[in-house]
Amino acid sequence: MTKRFWTTVAVGLLLASFSLPLWAGGKQEPASGPQDQTGGVTTLRVWKFGSPQNEREYMLSQIKIFESKNPSIKIDWAYQNYPERRTKVISAKQAGNLPDILLSDGQSIPEYVSLGVIRPLDEIDASMVEKWKPRFVPAGWETGVYDGHVYAVSPFVDMAPMLAYNTEMFKSAGIVDGAGNARPPKNWNELLSIAQKMNANGVSGISLPASKAPNDLEIFVGVAYRNGARWISDGKSHVNGPGFVDTLDLYQKLTKFAQPGYSDTNFRQAMELFFQKKAAMAITMSFAPILRQSLGAPADFPYKIASFPQRDSVSGQFQKANFIMTPTVANMITSSSKSVKQDMAYIDFWMTPEAQQGWNGSVVEGRIPIMKSNLESAPFAKEYPDLAAEYRKGTLFEGALAMPGFAGLSEAEAKLTDAFQEVLLGGSSAKAALDQVQPQIQQVFDSANKSK
Amino acid sequence: MKAGMKTLTYEQQKRRLGYWMVLPVFVVVFGVMVGFAAYTLILSLQNINLIGTQGVHFTGFASYAAVFHTKEMLAAIRNSLVWVGLSTAAVVLLGLAVGSILSDAKGVSRFARSIMLVPWVLPGVVVAGVWKWMFGTQNGVINALLGSAGILHSGIAWLGTPGTVLYAVIVVIVWRLFPLFSLVVASSVQMIDVSLYEAGKVDGMNGWQGFLHITLPGIQYQLLTMGLLNMIWIMNNLVLVNVMTGGGPLYYSETLPVYMYKLGFQYTKLSQAAAVTMVNFVMLLAISMIYVYFFRRAQKARESV
Numbered sequence: 084m085t086k087r088f089w090t091t092v093a094v095g096l097l098l099a100s101f102s103l104p105l106w107a108g109g110k111q112e113p114a115s116g117p118q119d120q121t122g123g124v125t126t127l128r129v130w131k132f133g134s135p136q137n138e139r140e141y142m143l144s145q146i147k148i149f150e151s152k153n154p155s156i157k158i159d160w161a162y163q164n165y166p167e168r169r170t171k172v173i174s175a176k177q178a179g180n181l182p183d184i185l186l187s188d189g190q191s192i193p194e195y196v197s198l199g200v201i202r203p204l205d206e207i208d209a210s211m212v213e214k215w216k217p218r219f220v221p222a223g224w225e226t227g228v229y230d231g232h233v234y235a236v237s238p239f240v241d242m243a244p245m246l247a248y249n250t251e252m253f254k255s256a257g258i259v260d261g262a263g264n265a266r267p268p269k270n271w272n273e274l275l276s277i278a279q280k281m282n283a284n285g286v287s288g289i290s291l292p293a294s295k296a297p298n299d300l301e302i303f304v305g306v307a308y309r310n311g312a313r314w315i316s317d318g319k320s321h322v323n324g325p326g327f328v329d330t331l332d333l334y335q336k337l338t339k340f341a342q343p344g345y346s347d348t349n350f351r352q353a354m355e356l357f358f359q360k361k362a363a364m365a366i367t368m369s370f371a372p373i374l375r376q377s378l379g380a381p382a383d384f385p386y387k388i389a390s391f392p393q394r395d396s397v398s399g400q401f402q403k404a405n406f407i408m409t410p411t412v413a414n415m416i417t418s419s420s421k422s423v424k425q426d427m428a429y430i431d432f433w434m435t436p437e438a439q440q441g442w443n444g445s446v447v448e449g450r451i452p453i454m455k456s457n458l459e460s461a462p463f464a465k466e467y468p469d470l471a472a473e474y475r476k477g478t479l480f481e482g483a484l485a486m487p488g489f490a491g492l493s494e495a496e497a498k499l500t501d502a503f504q505e506v507l508l509g510g511s512s513a514k515a516a517l518d519q520v521q522p523q524i525q526q527v528f529d530s531a532n533k534s535k
Numbered sequence: 536m537k538a539g540m541k542t543l544t545y546e547q548q549k550r551r552l553g554y555w556m557v558l559p560v561f562v563v564v565f566g567v568m569v570g571f572a573a574y575t576l577i578l579s580l581q582n583i584n585l586i587g588t589q590g591v592h593f594t595g596f597a598s599y600a601a602v603f604h605t606k607e608m609l610a611a612i613r614n615s616l617v618w619v620g621l622s623t624a625a626v627v628l629l630g631l632a633v634g635s636i637l638s639d640a641k642g643v644s645r646f647a648r649s650i651m652l653v654p655w656v657l658p659g660v661v662v663a664g665v666w667k668w669m670f671g672t673q674n675g676v677i678n679a680l681l682g683s684a685g686i687l688h689s690g691i692a693w694l695g696t697p698g699t700v701l702y703a704v705i706v707v708i709v710w711r712l713f714p715l716f717s718l719v720v721a722s723s724v725q726m727i728d729v730s731l732y733e734a735g736k737v738d739g740m741n742g743w744q745g746f747l748h749i750t751l752p753g754i755q756y757q758l759l760t761m762g763l764l765n766m767i768w769i770m771n772n773l774v775l776v777n778v779m780t781g782g783g784p785l786y787y788s789e790t791l792p793v794y795m796y797k798l799g800f801q802y803t804k805l806s807q808a809a810a811v812t813m814v815n816f817v818m819l820l821a822i823s824m825i826y827v828y829f830f831r832r833a834q835k836a837r838e839s840v
Contacts, residue, residue, distance in 0.1 A: 170800040173585065197586045198803070294695075295783040344672030344692025346784040356673055490586050494802040501607075504785045508697060531587040 125425045126157045128182035133165030133411055135377035138450075141441040142412075149432045156425050165411075166296055169194060169493050176200050176419075183420035184429065189226040189409040190301075190488030192234050197490040197531065201415040203232035204430070207423050212236075215434045222480035223453025226410045229488070236430060237410030238439040238457075239450035242369040242483065243305030244391035244406070246274075247354070251385040252363045256280060267389035271333050274364075274392050278340035281363035288340030290362035292353035293507050299350055300500050301486060302366055305407045306330050306391055311399020314487045314495070318532075320525040322499060323517040326399020331513035333394075335506050346504055358384060366391065372449030405482035408451070451479075491531030495524045572816070578809035585803035598810040602798070608811070610786035611794040614701055615770065615815070618790050619822065622708050622769045627762050629713040634720025635746065648721070651714035659711075663778035666707045670694050670779075694780050697787040704779055704788055708772060712765055719761050723754040759830050763823060770819050791815040 131142065139162060146158050161182070163171055168187050175181045176198055185201065195201045205212045212233050216224060219236075227235035246267055253265035258277060260266040268274040278288030292299040304314070312326025321327070338345060342356055350367065351374060357365035358380035365371075371388050390405065397403045414433060416426045432438055436456035441447050443457040444466030451470070452458055458479075464471040473479040489495075502516040511519075543551070582594045602608045637647060654662065669676045670693040678690040693703040731749050732740075740748070751758075773792040776782065782789030782797070791811055799808030 173800055173803055177585075194586065295781045342673060343690055344695035347672065347692055347695030347780075352671075359674075361673060494804075497797065497801065501785055504783060508784060510785070530584070533587055 123155055124157055125155060125422050126159050127184060127420075127422060127425055127429055128159045128161070129184045129186065129429075130161050130163050130171075130182045131186040131412070132163045132168040132171075132188070134162070135373055137376060138373070138447045141446050145433075145438050145441070148438075149429065152432070153428060156428065158429070166298070172200055173198065179419070181417040181419040183417060183422060183426050185415045185417060186412050187235075187415060188411045188486075189235060189237070189240075189413050190486045190492060192227070192229045192413075192415075193488045193490045194492055195415065196229060196234065199418050201234055202418050202423075203234055204236065204416060204427070205233045207416065208427050211427055211431060215431075218434065218436070218455060219453050220455060220458065220480060222483055223408075223410070226408060226453075226485040227413055235410060235413035235415045236434060237413040238433065238454060239412065239442045239452045240369075240408040240410050242406040242408045242451055243302045243367075243486075244309060245367050245369055245371060245388050246391045247357055247365040247367050247371050247386055247388050249357070249360065249363050249386050252281060252286070252360075256363075265387065267387070268392045270392050271394045275333075275336055275340075278337060278364065282340040286360070287342040287356070287362040288364065289337055290348070290353040290356045290365035291334070291337055291341035291345040292348055292350040292366060293334070293338075293341075293345045293504065294347055294349040294352075295497075295500055295504070296349040297496055297500075298368070300496050300503060301407075301409070302350060302368055303330065303334065303503060304487065304499075305368070306333070306366070307399070308404040308407050308484065308487075309391060309393050309397075311397040311401045311403045313399075313401045314524075315489060315528055316401065318528070320521050320528060321400070322502075322524055323514070323521040324400055326397075326401065328513045328517055329394060329398045331503065331506050331517065334503070335513060338507050346507055354378065357386070369451050370449045373447065374449070376448055403482065404484040407484050407486045408480075409486035410453075489528065489532065491527040494527045494531075498523050498527065575809045575812050575816075578806055579813050581806050583805040584807075585805065594806075598804075598806040599814075602794075602807050602810050602814075607786050607789060607794055611782075611789045611791045611811075612814070612818075614786075614788060615790045615818065617701060618705060618708075618776075619766060619770045621702075622705050622712075623762065623766045625705070625709040626713045626716050626765050626769075627758070629709065630716025630720055630761070631758075633713065634717040635724060635750065637717060637721035638724035648718055651718060653714075654711045655715045657711075659772075659774035660778055662707065662711055663775045666710075666775075667694065667779045670703055694788075695784055697784060700780055700784065700788045704776055707779065708769055708775055711775070712768065716761050716765060719757055720754060723757040724750055727753040755830075755834065759827070763826060766822065766826065767819060770815065770822075791818070 131139070134142070143160065146160060150156065150158060165188075169191055172181070172185065172187070172191075172195065181200065185195075187195070192201070215236060223237075223240055226240055227233055227237060248265065248267055250265035253259065254263075256277075258265060258280075268277050274289075280288070282288030292302060304312075307327045307330040310326045310330050312324060312330065313321050315321070342348060342353075342362060348356070353362075353365050354367055354371060354374040355378055356362045357367075358375060358378050367374075367388070369388070375382075375384060375386075393403065414430045416423060416430070420426055436454060439452065439454050439457055440460070440462075442450045442452045442454075443460045443463040445462040448466070452463065457463055458471070458474045470479060498520050502511075502520040505511045506513050506516045510516075579598050580593050580595060581591055582597065583591055668674075672678060672690045672692040672695060675690070675693075677693065678687060681687040682690070691699065693699050727749065731753075732745055735745055735749060771792055772790075773796055776788055776790050776793050777796060780788040782793040791814065795808050795811040795815065798804045798811060
């Protein structure tokens with residue numbers, strides 16, 4: 084064989100290797116990111132945290148519509164684990180690998196802002212943001228506002244705290260109203276007595292989510308806010324105030340009638356037990372129906388969801404909040420995106436009634452829409468007659484606050500979770516544990532917010 | 536030849552060439568290992584917190600003082616010692632026992648060996664997820680089996696009870712690591728000269744004595760290497776503990792890597808996370824040195840007999 088022959092073979096192999104991507108997967112994908120504008124097509128990387136399967140499918144079907152309407156924009160959509168959202172975002176920020184758009188939760192906004200992860204939408208295009216605003220109920224819109232700027236916009240909110248109860252079990256136990264329908268407990272004392280009564284024959288009185296998962300703590304914080312508690316007010320931590328202490332005391336009493344292993348049961352597993360008829364009640368959020376869908380419980384499962392009962396007299400020093408709510412599909416634009424015009428076009432698509440209609444109950448169950456067209460729609464009235472009636476009366480979002488968020492929240496939540504678990508495991512009284520954790524949370528808050 | 540230039544012998548030239556050949560590897564290894572360790576040390580002496588830091592400066596041992604003032608750190612050190620001590624001991628003992636059996640068994644060994652690699656080749660997250668489900672209080676397989684066997688009347692919260700959580704995770708890491716240890720032991724035992732056992736038998740040696748005086752000395756270097764490697768893997772393991780328990784309930788299963796991960800990636804306190812990393816590194820170094828010291832002492836004692 085001649086030298087010329089081997090040279091030809093080497094060059095041929097080299098050229099053939101260039102065509103390998105075509106053989107492997109058809110056309111070559113441009114690398115993601117704003118710098119990947121090839122042939123006039125911009126690829127936007129979108130990270131979505133959380134969501135059950137049907138919600139993801141709905142969103143992907145809408146993205147296809149967006150792409151067909153905007154052929155110059157391609158969406159590179161990646162699903163990420165919800166509990167890991169802040170960790171994932173921090174790592175990506177450090178590695179310089181942030182996507183263009185984040186679909187995350189509202190209470191993470193202050194931390195994302197402190198870390199320089201996201202930028203205000205109203206600074207990118209104020210007129211577009213102003214165009215969106217009237218389409219939403221004010222309470223819902225405010226969940227994406229921080230420090231006077233709109234950082235996020237979401238089609239819905241999740242609300243805490245809620246109580247799911249098994250209507251069949253309640254009827255059998257005679258816990259009914261005048262018309263013979265199962266009724267939820269009216270206050271904390273009745274909640275305790277019903278939990279005790281129902282805690283028999285291998286069925287737990289109540290399914291208590293009390294793991295280290297942030298959602299479990301957020302539900303607890305919701306119950307505490309309903310009892311007049313606040314994390315922080317005027318720069319001072321109030322986690323050892325009576326609003327929190329009495330709520331933690333209630334949780335501690337409920338452990339006697341809760342499932343074994345409550346400190347290792349997260350919000351999802353708590354609802355799984357409830358839908359398996361292993362618990363008569365469950366402390367949850369407004370997304371309980373979406374869990375029913377994703378856990379595969381029958382559509383006619385005998386249950387109802389009510390707002391969590393409140394203490395006979397609110398003991399916290401602040402005004403009680405009926406609910407705390409967070410937007411969990413809040414669209415945010417990251418600081419590293421170089422295609423903000425396309426990002427805004429993408430979000431603008433989602434801010435239309437057509438794109439959001441799946442959350443009126445017709446496709447995705449268990450979300451509380453905040454776009455007026457959804458709240459006024461026929462499917463919403465059919466799926467949620469009680470909520471629709473409340474919306475018409477103007478009371479649906481009455482007394483509802485945005486889920487508390489501040490820089491340092493992740494660490495403060497971890498510290499409060501430790502106090503929470505210490506009490507539930509019998510290691511301390513509610514007052515002693517919260518007194519101990521209060522200065523730590525104050526320090527976290529002061530240290531994270533000293534530049535403000 | 537130029538004046539003043541030293542003439543090298545063939546041996547010297549060969550040695551010099553050897554140094555040049557090793558240099559790239561040395562630079563890479565030094566850069567990756569020592570460089571990163573030095574960077575972590577520097578980071579631990581600064582005040583870097585991604586949220587709220589006003590300028591980066593050296594703060595001496597302030598990060599170390601801050602982490603040592605928390606309950607979590609003390610719990611993490613205590614748990615790490617139990618975690619690494621019990622797990623390594625169990626992996627070595629179980630690995631040695633199963634490896635010795637495997638080296639003898641002829642018919643089943645090939646099949647058993649391939650099956651035994653399954654825990655090792657499965658991704659850590661998958662292992663953690665499956666075992667988390669198996670240890671579930673209400674819907675877990677373990678409680679269901681114990682219940683159907685009449686051993687339990689109500690489910691035990693393996694991962695939710697302070698007294699059981701760390702041991703439950705230890706079971707999982709041992710399950711994951713001991714098969715590889717066994718396979719190394721089995722192949723090492725098979726390399727021992729059979730005539731040594733035959734000579735021992737002639738002298739009236741029983742099976743246990745054969746294991747003690749021929750097998751163990753014959754595989755001691757493999758044991759040392761695998762024991763050390765396992766200890767390092769266990770000490771640095773984050774995935775199993777983090778996915779199965781997140782360090783909970785409370786801090787009852789929090790190990791140093793879990794605490795380090797929380798500080799760095801949840802609380803964004805990079806300097807404190809680096810301080811915990813250095814503590815983890817020093818502990819690992821100390822344990823390794825003690826391990827090597829005792830092993831060598833035993834080796835010398837055996838040689839002097």
